[in-house]
Amino acid sequence: MIQSVDRAFSVLFAIASSGDSLSVAQLARDIDLPRTTVIRLLNTMQEIGVIAKNGQSDHYQLGEKILTLLNHAAGEEQLEVMVQNAMQQLSAETGETIYYCVPSGDEVLYVSQINARHAIQMEDWTGRTVPLYGTAVGKLQLAFSPPVKQEAYLSQPLAQFTPLTQTDPEKIRSELDTIRRNKSAWNRNEFEASVFAVAAPIFTNDQELIGMLAIGGPEFRLKDSGERYENLIKSAVEKITSRLK
Secondary structure, three states: OOHHHHHHHHHHHHHHHHOOOEEHHHHHHHHOOOHHHHHHHHHHHHHOOOEEEOOOOOEEEEOHHHHHHHHHHHHHHHHHHHHHHHHHHHHHHHOOEEEEEEEEOOEEEEEEEEOOOOOOOOOOOOOOEEOOOOOHHHHHHHHOOOHHHHHHHHOOOOOOOOOOOOOOHHHHHHHHHHHHHHOOEEEEOOOOOOEEEEEEEEEOOOOOEEEEEEEEEEHHHHHHHHHHHHHHHHHHHHHHHHHOO
């Protein structure tokens, strides 16, 4: 064990556990170290921003870097809870398969899935990835990617997954424009035959795409419910986005 690291974390834990700022004397007592040692630790930790002085006093509190890290972790937990709640609600309202996906480089990663309440089921895509075209979630990621990334992606050869897969870059660009306006995307037999899906994006307050919700199912079930399902999923992600802090 590296002694200085252990002592630094002891300082952080002591301040975090107190729920308030602590003085040098209180910290020295709580972590059982000489005051001079505590002062040296505090000076270093203050320089790197993990602790900060409370005003002009000799009391110290958690610094901006630690608070940012904690807020980020809390935000991820908040997002996960909201996404799972939205998925459960969409499952109850549609009875179809519900997916949650996140960007993963030049692909989309399926993070979680709730299966349909029907005899005919979609396969489990959890942990798998799909390209940025031919799929509803992939089109969303591509649509909200920087233009340079879009052009780089569309400049490469695009495989034909089904007879309906769109591989013409110009036509894909036109569809991406529509997706950005509507904030939703469709896959109609473009990745797998007889499979439909509709997806909507989840943004941060800074308009960064951080995830996508999708409803998927066989064509014969989704084809006539398209507008209703699109409205449901857009409403679900708008609620999530509005609550993200």
